[in-house]
Amino acid sequence: MKSRKAVFVNPSRITTGSAFVMPAAQATLAGAVPGSLDIELDVVDEAIERFDPMLINAGDIVCVSALTNNVREAYRVARQAKERGATTVLGGPHPTLLPSEAIRYGADAVVRGDGDTIIGRVLEDCITGRIPVCRVYQDPSGQPFRVSGEQMAYPRLDLMKMDRYVAASLRSAQGCREHCSFCTVPVISGHAVRDRSVEVVAREVRELYRRKIRFVIWGADNLVQYPRSLVESARPAERAVFEAERERSLKFFRRFGELTGDERVWGFAQLTLRLHDDPEMLRALSHDGAICAALFGIESVDPAALKRMAKQWNGTRDEIVEKVRRIQHGGIHVLGSMIVGLPTDTPETMEAMRKFAVESGMSVAQFPIYEVLPGSPDYAQAKRELAERKASAQNLPIYSRETQVPRVRLLRDEYWLESDTSPHLEHPHLSIAEIRKQGQKSWRYFYRLRFLFGNGIRYRWPVRRTAVYALVCKAFATFYGGAVGLSADSVRVGNASFMMRKLMAAAAWGMRKIPPPSRVSCVATGDDKQVAALNTQAS
Ligand code: B12
Numbered sequence: 150m151k152s153r154k155a156v157f158v159n160p161s162r163i164t165t166g167s168a169f170v171m172p173a174a175q176a177t178l179a180g181a182v183p184g185s186l187d188i189e190l191d192v193v194d195e196a197i198e199r200f201d202p203m204l205i206n207a208g209d210i211v212c213v214s215a216l217t218n219n220v221r222e223a224y225r226v227a228r229q230a231k232e233r234g235a236t237t238v239l240g241g242p243h244p245t246l247l248p249s250e251a252i253r254y255g256a257d258a259v260v261r262g263d264g265d266t267i268i269g270r271v272l273e274d275c276i277t278g279r280i281p282v283c284r285v286y287q288d289p290s291g292q293p294f295r296v297s298g299e300q301m302a303y304p305r306l307d308l309m310k311m312d313r314y315v316a317a318s319l320r321s322a323q324g325c326r327e328h329c330s331f332c333t334v335p336v337i338s339g340h341a342v343r344d345r346s347v348e349v350v351a352r353e354v355r356e357l358y359r360r361k362i363r364f365v366i367w368g369a370d371n372l373v374q375y376p377r378s379l380v381e382s383a384r385p386a387e388r389a390v391f392e393a394e395r396e397r398s399l400k401f402f403r404r405f406g407e408l409t410g411d412e413r414v415w416g417f418a419q420l421t422l423r424l425h426d427d428p429e430m431l432r433a434l435s436h437d438g439a440i441c442a443a444l445f446g447i448e449s450v451d452p453a454a455l456k457r458m459a460k461q462w463n464g465t466r467d468e469i470v471e472k473v474r475r476i477q478h479g480g481i482h483v484l485g486s487m488i489v490g491l492p493t494d495t496p497e498t499m500e501a502m503r504k505f506a507v508e509s510g511m512s513v514a515q516f517p518i519y520e521v522l523p524g525s526p527d528y529a530q531a532k533r534e535l536a537e538r539k540a541s542a543q544n545l546p547i548y549s550r551e552t553q554v555p556r557v558r559l560l561r562d563e564y565w566l567e568s569d570t571s572p573h574l575e576h577p578h579l580s581i582a583e584i585r586k587q588g589q590k591s592w593r594y595f596y597r598l599r600f601l602f603g604n605g606i607r608y609r610w611p612v613r614r615t616a617v618y619a620l621v622c623k624a625f626a627t628f629y630g631g632a633v634g635l636s637a638d639s640v641r642v643g644n645a646s647f648m649m650r651k652l653m654a655a656a657a658w659g660m661r662k663i664p665p666p667s668r669v670s671c672v673a674t675g676d677d678k679q680v681a682a683l684n685t686q687a688s
């Protein structure tokens with residue numbers, strides 16, 4: 150029995166008992182704690198069990214992770230822990246961006262960025278009472294810690310209640326080379342890509358398999374950053390580097406296929422449409438990586454919107470339709486993510502977008518509502534405008550003076566701290582109620598049974614496969630349709646109904662029965678000839 154414990158908490162507003170995704174941070178941080186420390190380790194994921202302050206004793210250390218979307222719950226856990234005499238440490242994307250807020254809300258210490266290499270020292274400082282006066286741990290350069298692939302800790306999966314999850318989050322790479330204006334990844338993780346070695350990722354997948362997990366979410370925002378289209382459009386000086394990066398990705402997945410063999414599991418990833426002309430990479434992903442579906446950030450089909458968010462590279466509406474088709478033909482189901490309520494949106498653009506979603510043939514779609522998250526360029530601009538407006542005490546135009554590009558107005562800052570759901574954004578053309586209505590309309594329009602069964606016919610799937618697809622789609626739209634889209638339980642805000650809790654538990658149980666993916670069973674088009682051809686090549 151050790152003298153004190155460190156508890157790693159994933160806070161959540163609602164607790165269902167079972168959850169969709171096992172988060173990676175808590176097991177990873179526990180895995181990074183040096184064995185030489187005299188400390189017991191525990192994990193609490195509030196999506197499946199409540200944090201119980203009565204189990205915390207004075208001198209224990211409570212380490213809480215926070216996203217912007219669940220930060221209020223993180224502060225609640227920190228408060229409860231402090232009331233029991235514990236030392237509290239906060240980390241994760243939100244405290245990385247706003248460390249002083251976390252301190253204001255009860256953190257004894259904050260870690261900015263990756264905790265892998267620093268958590269041991271932080272715990273030691275908590276034990277010996279040597280927490281630095283500023284209470285913030287960060288890289289000496291003032292940036293968040295960004296560890297290399299080799300420094301990323303191997304997670305303590307033995308601390309997780311695996312049988313409660315449908316899928317597990319698998320840390321693979323961090324950082325993204327792009328600059329989308331609504332995204333926080335470049336600030337949190339940087340533009341340089343840092344990835345774990347294939348040997349370690351494969352080892353983790355094999356352990357997950359043995360622990361009966363059959364589905365993983367690859368934890369990278371943009372899993373393949375240098376597909377062929379990017380190599381070909383590169384400037385001469387960059388071309389060799391891009392080419393080498395592409396080769397590295399190909400080798401990674403091929404080796405991954407070899408190393409995992411019969412202990413592979415189905416995968417879901419986040420990819421870009423840039424992959425459309427790279428069948429070799431698509432094959433490596435679906436065939437060797439067993440990635441059967443992925444989220445593609447389509448965001449909008451309105452050229453003005455794509456330009457505004459620095460994502461013109463997605464292409465025009467017709468080009469996107471063609472890219473979706475090619476990617477699905479290459480073996481990966483497309484989950485197209487389209488943002489509702491962008492500053493350029495009107496009822497017409499949103500109508501056009503849902504029609505596009507159906508006509509594009511994508512297998513799954515989501516329609517998250519536009520948000521300005523701290524750390525994103527959009528938030529920085531909205532915050533600046535809010536300050537200018539306050540200073541000038543007059544209503545500045547809602548169109549940027551320089552570019553005449555429409556933008557949203559932030560009505561008040563720190564909206565994430567409020568329980569109040571009244572709008573914190575003002576849209577140039579639409580009320581927030583109208584945006585929500587349009588969002589709901591899009592979810593309903595896409596997930597009509599008639600359309601889902603039509604997809605099954607179009608792909609020439611057998612009836613059973615079509616029925617499973619329709620069921621999964623309906624469940625997805627029921628669980629995650631609404632404000633956010635694909636999400637994990639810790640940021641859900643609605644109450645979990647009895648039915649929902651049972652369904653999640655059934656899905657977690659059912660997932661464990663699924664056999665491992667055969668090399669090519671994940672081809673998205675359902676084209677038997679293509680499957681047969683790939684099988685022949687594979688053998
Ligand atoms: C995989 C992923 C998902 C998966 C799985 C999520 C899960 N729960 O595991 C899915 C697709 C389901 C998902 C959903 C969502 N995601 Co997500 N996701 C990611 C992604 C790509 C990787 C996360 C990951 O597993 N990393 C590996 C682990 C080991 O790293 P980590 O969690 O960051 O933890 C490290 C450090 O942060 C730190 N740390 C973390 N906690 C603590 C605590 C302490 C005490 C200390 C010391 C250190 C510390 O140390 C850890 C080890 O180094 C990140 C982007 C990124 N590059 O981080 C976005 C990201 C976290 N997601 C984000 C968002 C917004 C969401 C959603 C809200 C989206 C939505 N609209 O529904 C939901 C919420 C889900 C949730 N509750 O987690 C944002 C968060 C932004 C913010 N400001 O909060 C990110 C950063 C992406 C972005 N576009 O900006 N996501």
Ligand code: SF4
Nearest residue numbers: 325327329332334370
């Ligand atoms: S939205 Fe995706 S592609 Fe764009 S910067 Fe963020 S992680 Fe990269």
